[in-house]
Amino acid sequence: MLRYLLVIIYISTTAFYGQEISLSGVVKDSVQSLSNVNIIAKPRSKEVNLSFSITNEKGEYTLLLQKDKEYTITISYLGYDSHTFKFNPTQDAEKNIVLHKATEELDEVIIIEEIPMLIKKDTIIYDVKAFTDGKEHKLKNILKKLPGVEVEKNGEVTVNGKKVTKMMVEGGAFFGGSSKLAVENIPANAVDNVEVLDNYSEVGFLKNFVDSDEMAMNITLKEDKKNFAFGDITSGGGEDKYYESHAALFYYSPKTNMNFIGDLNDTGKKSFTINDYMSFEGGRTRLMEKDGASRTNSIQNYTNLINNQPVFESKNKFSALHISSNVNTDLTVSGYGIYADNHMVRRREIINDHFFENSSYREEVQSGQEDDNILGIAKLSADYSPNFKEKIFADLQVKIINNESLEKRFTSIGNILTDFDNENKLKGLELQQDFEWHKKHNSKHTTSLVISNTYNNTAPKEFWNTNRPIFDSIIPLIQEERFNLKQNIDFTNHTLDIVGRHYWVLASNSHLYITLGNKYLNQEYITKDFQVLEDNTINDFENSGFNNDLDFRLNDVYLGTHFKFKTGVLTVKTGGHLHHYDWKSKQEDILSNDKFVFLPDVTAKLELKPSENLTFTYRFLSNFTDAPNYANRFRLLDYNKIIRGNSILENETYQNGSIRYSKFAMYNGLIFNGLIDYKRKNSFIRNQIQIEGIDQFLIPVLQETPETIISGIFNLRKKIKKINLKVNARMQYATFQKIINTIHSEDTKIDINLTGSVTTRFKKWPNIELGYRTKFSMYDSNTGETDFVTNEPFGNIEYTFLKNFTFTFDYRLTEFKNRNTNTSTTFDMSNISLFYKKENSPFGFEISGSNIFHTQFKQNSAFSDFLVSDTKDFIIPSIFMFTIHYKL
Template sequence: MQKIIFLFFWFASISVNSQEIVLTGTITDKEGLGIQNASIILLDSNNDSVDYAFTDVKGNYSLSYQKGNLSSLKLEVSCLGYSKTYKLIGVLSQVQNFVLERKVETLREVVVEANQKIKKEQDTTTIKTASFTNKTEQTLEDVLKKLPGIEVQQDGSIKAHGVAIDKLLIEGEDMFNKNYKLLTKNLDANVLDAVQIIDDYEDNPVLKKLNNSDKVALNLKLKKGKKNIWFGNVTLGAGIVSENRWKESLNLGLIRKEIKLFYLADYNNLGEKATDLVSSNVIENDIFGEDRLEYSAKSLFTINSNEIGLFSKTQSVFNNAFLNSLSFTKKIKKNLSLRGSAYLTNDIQNQNSFAETNYNFGSNPISFTENSFYNRRSSLASTELELKYYPNDKNYITNLFLFKEHPTHTNNNLLFNSNQINQSSKNDNYTFYNHFNHTLQLDRNKVLNNYIYFGYDKMEENTKIVSPLLNSFLEVNSGDAIHQKSNNSLFYIGEKTKLIAQFGNFDITNSLQFEYSKEIFANQFTITEQRFSNYENNLNFNKIKLDFDNALRYNFSKKINFTASLIVKNTNFNTTIGNKNFWIVNPTISLNIKKTGFGNFAVSYSENNDLPEINQLTSNFQLIDYRSFFKGTNFQNPIKNSVSQFTYSIYQDQKRFSVNTGLIYMKSKTILNTISTITNDFNFSSSLLTPGGDNFNFNFSVVNYLRKLKLASKIETIQNWNSTPISVNSDVFLILKNYSNTIKYTATTYFKKGINLDGGFAYHFNKSEFDSSTNENNTKDIFLNLNVDISKVLLAECKNASYFVNSQNYTFSNLVLNYNPEQSRFSYRLVFNNMFNEDKFTFVTLNNFTFYQSSVDLVPRYLLGTVKYRF
């Protein structure tokens, strides 16, 4: 049945858009001279844009469109300094010429108004948000999810034209840096006028002259009434005749030429986590641009919350979240600006779950159950300050400073089979990073970038465990508490000098990097003040690294280039267990074809050789959770793998059509593998350098808009094959093979009035083979969201989702009523969550030798009422 549905929508989209028409012509003045950069827009009977083009130096243009069910077309031609004109043409027209008359006017101010839903000018695509929304959207993220060319991932990160965005700008200013989720999940959707996708984005004005960036950014355009005045909103919400729920928030903004400011605050117990909105460390190595290197300390002990990634946070996470953030940019001088951000977040999470695990080892299976009661309090305070100085057109200087304090306190009471176990952990994490960049233009085609960076990250953990099983294993009294204190501190400092040059069709980069780091990874293991040295480690790690990065790109044309790079690394280890020196060579080659009428193509091959991290080098076992011990290795060779990749994409935003596909093959030549010994009560794992396996990943997605049906549909599939050697309760390594396949179909209607729907289905299949046994598992889910215009001021949303997991079915239905009185600053909202009151969810995972089944509590039914005041 699913295949029939798949084929039906696929052939329907092809048949409607089966005939392509090419329209050409010439735009001239009365003297017969061609007019360059004249704009030609092709509109349908609803005045929606079908295609557009600009004339070349001779005044020639070319358009292409699908005939489909178009009945009439309108061709508009305009150019600065000439009178605008248009023609009504037939759908089969192939040649249309225009003669423009000169228009002379004296203008004090020019205001350009664009009624197009989507407009493209060079590398910038502007999308008017009102054409894709229905006034039920509450936040910026709700709007972005509905715009063509933009994808919002499950974790809140954003892709535009298939690329993870580099920055999210507001009226051209970067205010949140990598923490843009603070804005997307909190900014009121009502303030937005348009979103711009900027391809080939470069923030550095000196590097921008070389025009070799592949980055993508989003720029938010606010409504005219939101500029030069204070604006924002206040939301108050509380549970009505149901379990106590609340939602309070405040947005405050000021957008002026000399200063831009946003204050965001939120307090709710609806499941979203505030600490997840602040980014962790950032690692960026840009061959032809600036780098950013932030390293982080390692946590030793883990207490699992047993969250479900399948659902939204509001369905399965019990969390009280608090957020307080202030971000601003200030023009100190014409060429000097300051960006600042301060965040304070807090989460209090409570999760209950029950899990059953079976390890199938032929005649000796192992089974156990876990009944868990989990509580975690997590806070995060963070500050960022960035200075940008542009003294002249040849120099650009930036300095970015970041500080974070992240304490967490976790408690977990559980029943392991019939044994009562208590575990608690107090973690204190302190971090600061500093990045200094100076970019100097040496001459017309040479730029020198000096990057100086340093950082310090410290993780202190105090863990307490009361477990009769551990005490029996360690031969101590059953009621004694086990204390494990661990400390991982990392300090590093480095400098990287990069020369970027252009010679004809060649782009060349040569860089030299020096880095020194000092890291400590230590733990103490005590019971009633008695030390157990066999479960302690004290590893000091001094590392000196010298890197030579060289890259060459040959540009056959503006659309085709070939890039080759070679990274040579020399790393010297000085540890408490010995000294080692390694030379590592990592080559990469790629062929890129982009911005053609057929889309963008890329083929690449790279070798990635690396060294293990400090926590993988410990010589003694350490306790990493209440029933697992882990020991590192004394490795002799680097970790090696190679990656071959092919990608293809095409994004025609105006037609709302896109294709994105990729194939990745990774061959792991050597890996840090684990040898595991599993008993009824404990797991023991140790690292070992072994040959690796293979991994294939294939993804494909196509988005198509059926103009006649006002329907946008998306078909996508993700498939993965991998094999890897593993050793469990044996000295022999056996090959584990896994295959997974996901197929999704979604459809959204865009009717101006009445009922609109957003629905689809997904099928997930997993299969594993290990030691002559095969396991399979599949799940299905289907969703249907209805948006109903009851009246001009009353809108209803009905959100329905059903999950079919093995023999269990789960259905969630949420009802939302939105009342937006005309000419009023107030709006009202009722949210009826989980109307069928599903209280538990059980999911099963089957892989290699493990059967894992977990049941978690779900957020019970509630009715939330909110009132929002906009000013």
């Protein structure tokens, strides 16, 4: 299959390139070369596509033109008179251009409107019509055609190799800034321009202070969509009663904006994923992420709902409504509500190899699991700007979860057979209030105040029914034919963060920042483990060391000072935070402690060129673990795991350094991003494990033996005429400390993930992607070495033909190999679609198939301290659907 696609690429590109001519040269004024100048080649024939180029820092440009086709070439640059000439390409040629400064401001406005792509400092503006042909269906189809923009399958958007962290429409956040919800739902015919804002700050006058690494993308709508309802609706059905329906409806007006997204299917498609969820976390300016303290959030409560894990059956319901209103010129009020309801069935076969110093054993597991998960999110926000020097935000957010899970598991360890039913019910509530005030007093002094108050409560209830007595030496079980165990947990968390920061401009090239903050944390953790007997009486385990009742409190007061200066192309920010920790745990005994911790940090950025920079960061971090690790009585984790917390734990400390290099060259189509990250844990919390047969007893301890993690991420993009080359590399080397049966050892883990692909970008020819991914994982411990290798060749094709038909096909072949056992497994995944839509018709029709070769399972591996897992996840069988699309 991939061999045939490669032949098609070769034939089509050879034929196409035989017709292309290059025109190159240098653009300058009377003094110097000019960078970021737009050169536009408009063909006389409507059948020939527009071509354009942007000069690099040396003023160089290259245009690719069709042979023997007449063009009008216009050179435009802000502040200069445009230059126009006609050109009929017959062979490769060179032409240098000299521009003259404009004398009228009005000319600049006219020029900007004709520029397909405008680059100015941290902003890129794309004129969509210059890159599209009107056959695009969604925003993602537009973005894929814009220079430097890429859209991943998970909905993540990158521009020049950098991830877009906030998605906006008409200047306002789109459902919290989710890129996936935007690219999958915004209709292509509504989009006028795409604006990319690097180093984005929602508070404009803080842009030079907050050192934002955010990248925002703003979608501006066509004029006829700014006071109009638009969107689309799809509905489809397939064999075996498979169904899907989807609605994306939008209304924009000068004062009020409304967006609705709804989804209903049993095909496994999820409209809401972890990436989307993370866009709803945190505040606006994220000042509290800069204080050296590591914070956790409640995402673990939602992972079953929003993880895109393989499932055997899936029914998904999703709806989201967003409303924004400009009350007046100073105040904007907005709010959204999200509801997600998923029913999933999972089937797994797992081989767990347990390796210890003096023994090892293999565990074979067959598992069937049903999950019903409900998530509700509601948020109300106010944005008040009484003047251009003051900004106030206020947010109120509520999250509700209601999850139920039922698992039937059969395990075999030698001649020990265990079967059990595991039922889990989890209800949770989270309430978060955020307030921000930012004030620019004058040109030298600016102040920010951020207050965040969060309350959440989760109450999981666990039930085990098994044929085997568990932990005979610890749990006082009463002998019955089957053992019924229950566990109730009540976990309440209250956090209050207050941060104030003052920005002082000492001179044009030096700033001083002073930060004062306080974080208060109160966690209450109650557990109860017991046996339910056949006569419904209770056998309580409290007298055997079970049942926790913990009140944990932490108060963190900190003072930070940072000095930022710029000299030439170098910008440096250095300083640190002095923390005073005061914490108390109240159980049978009351333990209290306090300490001072200083956490220095430094950041240096070297701007080698306007599109090339090098950034170095090094900082010290500190983190306290959550209350469950302090709870010093037993708690059942699984049929062969018990944990007991440690009340004398202190804070973890570690160092984190990174070097980031990025280069973007529009002239030769090169994008490169590289990151090397170093993390050294000086003191950290890890479970100490005691093994008795197949039973495991865990206790968290604070280890002082260092651990090291070195990782690298490298992305290379190269455009050669109509071909895009892409290489991604991810590597990690890590050393881990572990204590098993009082024996201390150091393990090593190596992960290498390489992906390369070649993609065509034609407008009339089929567009094809061919790639290869290989992943190598190695875990080396004193009990042996484990190696896994995954090889994945893949290919995709997209072709629009006969004006109204679009054909897409993707294929991925996976070979999973266990080098230790010299065994391998091969499986493939493929999807196909044929879409028909007549121009100017609101209706479209699609025939599609997923998993068309009826692959039964996916396979992967995982490592831990003493465990190597080889997992087969059975997946949804092939589905063929007929879908009707209707565009409003």
